[in-house]
Amino acid sequence: MPATPRPSLYCKMPGSMIIPRSIRSGNGGNKYLAKPVFDHFTAEALQAIIIAYDESRRLGHNYVGTEHIMIGLIAQKTDIAAKVFKLMGINLEDTRLEVLKTIGRGNGFFPVEIPFTYRATRVLDHALAEATLLCHDNIGTAHLLLGLIREEDSVAVTVLQRLGIDDLNKIRNQVNRLLSGENTEAVEEKRLSKIEVTINLKYE
Structure with missing residues (x-):
C-alpha cells in the first residue's frame, strides 16, 4: 500500500512575487497591473x-x-x-468618513506612478506570509485583511479602533472561521506552531 502523502510543514508560494511600487493607469482610464507583480493574487484581491x-x-x-487598501477590501463586497x-x-460609508476625519483630503496632485x-x-508582505503559512497557492482578500491588522500602527488600524474594533484578534478569528470552517482556536494553534518551528529552525 502506498504511503499516505503528508502535508508539507513548510509551504512556498509558487514562482516569485514582487511587491508593487505602484499601480498605473492606462490610456482611456483603463487600469492595469504590471506582471508578474500580482501573479498570485486572486481576482477579488486584485479588485x-x-x-x-x-x-x-x-x-x-x-x-x-x-x-x-482597507476601503478596497470593504468595497469589494x-x-x-x-x-x-x-x-x-464595519461599513463603507462610516469607514470613508472616519478616514477623511483622520487624514483629510490631499492636494489632488497625482504623480505618473502612485506609490504604496x-x-x-x-501589508502586502504580511499577506504573502499569511498565505504561505496557510499553504494557500494564491493571495486573497482574507490574506490582505490579515496583513492589514498586523500593521498595528497604521492609519487603517487607527480607523478600525475609532469605529469600535478594540480587539484585532476578533477579526483574525472571523477570517479563520470563514477560511476553513474549522474551530478557530485549532486553526490559530496550527498557525502559531508553524511560526514557532520556523523560528526555531532559523536560529539552529
Whole structure:
C-alpha cells in the first residue's frame, strides 16, 4: 500500500512575487497591473487593490496607504474580507468618513506612478506570509485583511479602533472561521506552531 502523502510543514508560494511600487493607469482610464507583480493574487484581491487605487485618487492623495487598501477590501463586497467587515459591523460609508476625519483630503496632485506607502507595502508582505503559512497557492482578500491588522500602527488600524474594533484578534478569528470552517482556536494553534518551528529552525 502506498504511503499516505503528508502535508508539507513548510509551504512556498509558487514562482516569485514582487511587491508593487505602484499601480498605473492606462490610456482611456483603463487600469492595469504590471506582471508578474500580482501573479498570485486572486481576482477579488486584485479588485480590492484597484479600488484602493481609485479611492486614493478620489481623496486627492498621491499615494496608496493602508486606509485605501482597507476601503478596497470593504468595497469589494463579495469576498471573505468584505464579509468579515460586515460581521464586525464595519461599513463603507462610516469607514470613508472616519478616514477623511483622520487624514483629510490631499492636494489632488497625482504623480505618473502612485506609490504604496511603507506600511501599505508591509501589508502586502504580511499577506504573502499569511498565505504561505496557510499553504494557500494564491493571495486573497482574507490574506490582505490579515496583513492589514498586523500593521498595528497604521492609519487603517487607527480607523478600525475609532469605529469600535478594540480587539484585532476578533477579526483574525472571523477570517479563520470563514477560511476553513474549522474551530478557530485549532486553526490559530496550527498557525502559531508553524511560526514557532520556523523560528526555531532559523536560529539552529
